Amino acid sequence: MIIKKISLVVTAFFSISMFAQETATASLEIKPEVKLSYLDSVKSSFxxxxxxxxxDSLWMKELTSLDIYDDLSKDIQTINTDITVDEELPTELLKQRLQAMNEKSPFNIEYNQGLENIIKSFLKNRRKSFSRLMALSEYYFPIFEESFSRHNIPLEIKYLAVVESALNPKAVSKMGATGLWQFMYGTGKQYALKIDSYIDERSDPMKATAACSEYMNKMFNVFNDWELVLASYNSGPGNVTKAIRRSGGQTKYWDIRSNLPKETQGYVPAFYATMYLFEYHKEHGINPERAVxxxxxxxxxxxxxxxxxxxxxxxxxxxxxxxxxxxxxxxxxxxxxxxxxxxxxxxxxxxxxxxxxNEDQIYAYVQHQSGIRTMSKQLALKVGPKAKAKLEKTIPTETEIYKVQKGDNLGAIADKYDVSILDLKKWNNIKGNSIALGQNLKIKSNADPIAKNPKDLKAMPETDKKPTEAVAAADEKEKTSGQTQEYVVAAGDNLGSIAKKFGTTIADLKELNNLPSNNIGLGKTLIVSKAVLEIDEPSTVNNAIVSTNASVDSFKKGASSAKMGEDYYVKKGDSLYSISKKYPGVTISDIKKWNGIKDGDIKPGMKLKING
CATH class of the missing domain: 3.10.350 (Membrane-bound Lytic Murein Transglycosylase D; Chain A)
Known part of the structure; x- marks a missing residue:
């Protein structure tokens, strides 16, 4: 019994000693200081x-999707009003509802078999489309109604934008008509819509709607009939007057309809069918998606x-x-x-x-970014045309194949790969805006970002391009270094804590992972850094660029910048690329050379020499 007690005392003593040592060791650990970028330091003062x-992402996806526009446009152009559609809707009930719509509208809404066929066709084939359109309408219809009420235009004209563009301000027809109200270039100019290299106000909801209101008023003064105004909006007033002459002077849409262009014959009925579905969607079990x-x-x-x-x-x-x-x-x-x-x-x-x-800080940051681009542009002038030509030849064109998935559209894919929709169309010989599920698309990696903008680097959307990406000398040897780094979201994580952990920003994490909001799911794999280009044997011009980069990094990091000549202990999540960024002027090659690293692998706790 005495021996047992003694052994217990000894065990407890050693346990306490070990615990004390662990505590002392833990207290000596110095937590690494989180270094803020210039961007984060600006935002921290907001x-x-x-x-x-x-x-949220649902609303953004719907606004950029051209699927509904393509489908509705095909329907209106190809629909045959003489073909009976098998869909549950008693004719007598439809007549009553159309009469109720007619009583509170300046339009002459009358029942006919062609209109019934289009309504039933929409009910049969386009239920989901109208559910999504009704969600979008909660954003756009107030804009339309405000403008129409100012100009004495019937508020029902708002449904015309559904027929014209499926409520997509980026919609472009085969003929080049653009925006919610599908103005041609000449018509847009006629109604004082600005169209230049930077701006196309045909896509501006407010300005384009004001122009539409002006057009509608002028045409009503000509025809004194809103149905003929709609017909003229689609095919032009000249085609309407021709149809009136060919019909023996008849002035009602349904009397001259057979003499109008084929597309216009289905245009006004499609407008009425759209109005009907919006008015009676509950009766047909069409539930609008949530308008965020x-x-x-x-x-x-x-x-x-x-x-x-x-x-x-x-x-x-x-x-x-x-x-x-x-x-x-x-x-x-x-x-x-x-x-x-x-x-x-x-x-x-x-x-x-x-x-x-926070306007002062915001404009100061923009000025800082402009300064970086200006330095990059000035240094680019020092590269001779021969060197530039040689460099261009050494950069291979890499083509990636992307398989179209459910919910994809050209806009979303272009954003994902940071290319333009025009490039996607050109590379894949796409004429319209439609892409098929499972279709393979070519994505070329060396598309010239400068070509997107007439003012070279000044207006590049990607303003965080480094000067080394803007210019390089002919004698550079380039190779990809480092690895794409990923992180699995754990309990308690958020974008802010992950950004601090890996020395990046929330905005960069969103861009790398195409995140529409700050919400991330438990277990989701995030890209926290990408493989980078390592440059060996830099030329005189590149030395100048590296020097410029060093000064910019120094400015961003301020007094908290890491010092040369010190030892660095690798932390969890570090890569050679992220470590090199902490030291102005230091490259991945430098760190490898100083530490005898060949394959680029580093592990947490590893000691690295940073030689000054």
Missing amino acids: KKNDMAARV VKNFETDTVNIKNEMTFKQIADLLDMPQSQIQLLNPSYKLNVVPHYQGEPHFLRLPKDKIATFVS
């Missing part, structure tokens, strides 16, 4: 606003300097796609600055509050 109006954001939850701010969507997205912690959706008239993802002309940016109200409260 005054926060508690308003939480956000646009309504127009009154957004606001505009006047932009005083040229800014890219990338800069705005980084500063306000929101995806670029969200800015594109709310500002479809900016063609190059750039808000330009013209002398004497104001340009406005539409954002959710909480983001407007953040922007207005």
Whole structure:
């Protein structure tokens, strides 16, 4: 018994000793200081606003999708009003509902077999499309109604935008008609819509609707009949007057319909069918999808300097796609600055509050970014044409194959690979906007980003391009170094904590992983860094660029920048690339050479020499 007690005492003593040693060791561990980038340091000074109006991924996907537009356009052009459609809708009940619609509308809505066939066709084939369109209408219809009420236009004309563009401001027809109201280039100019290299106001919901209101008023003064106004909107007033003459002077749409162009013959019935489905969707069991954001939850701010969507997205912690959706008239993802002309940016109200409260810091950051691009451009001039030609020959064209998945569209795929829709169409010989499920698309990796913009680097949407990507000497030897780094989301994680852990920003994490919001699911695999280009034997010009990069990094990191000549202990999540970024002027090759590393593998706790 005494021996047992003694052994217990000894065991307890050793346990306490071990615990004390662990505690002492833990207390000596120094937590690595989290180094903020210049962008994060700017954002950390922002005054926060508690308003939480956000646009989620569903709403963004619907606004960018051209699927409904393509489907409805084909329906209207090819639908045969003389073919009876088998769909449950008693004719007498339809007549009663059309009569009720006619009583409260300035249009002459009358029952006929052709209209019944189109309504039944939409009910049979387009239920899901109309469910999605009704969600979009909660954003766009208030814009239309406000403009129409000011110009004395029947509010029912709002349904025409569904027929014209499926409520997609980026819709472009085969003939080049653009925007919600499908204006041709000449018509847009005629109604004072600005169209230049940066802006296409045919895609601006408010300005295009005002132009539409003006057109409708003029045509009503000519025809004095709203159905003929709709017909003229589709085929032009000349075709309507010809149809009137060929019909012996008849002036009612249904009397002259057979003498109108084929597309226009299905146009007005499609308008009435759309109006009917919106009015009686509950009776047919069509449930509108949830409208995440309504127009009154957004606001505009006047932009005083040229800014890219990338800069705005980084500063306000929101995806670029969200800015594109709310500002479809900016063609190059750039808000330009013209002398004497104001340009406005539409954002959710909480983001407007953040922007207005922190304008000085925001414009200072934009100025800083512009300075980087200017240095890059000046250094690029030092590269001779021969060297440039030689460099271009050494860069191979890499083609990746992407298989179209459910829910994909050209806009989403272009955003995913950071290429333009025009490039996607050109590479894959696509004429319209339709892509098939399972279709293989070619994605070329060396598309020239400068070609997207007439002002070279000045207006590149990707403003975080490094000067080394803008120019390189002919004698460079390039090779890919490092690995794409991934992280599996654990319990308690959020984008902010992950960004700090890996020395990156929330905006970068969103861009790398195509995240529409700050929400991440438990167990989701995130890309936290990508493989980078390592440059050996830099030329004189490249030395200048590296020096420029070092000064920029130094400016971003400020007093907290790591020092040369010290030892660095590898932490979990580190890569050679992320470590090299901590030390101005240090390359991956340097770290490998100083530490005898051949394959690029490093492990947590490993000691690295950073030689000065």
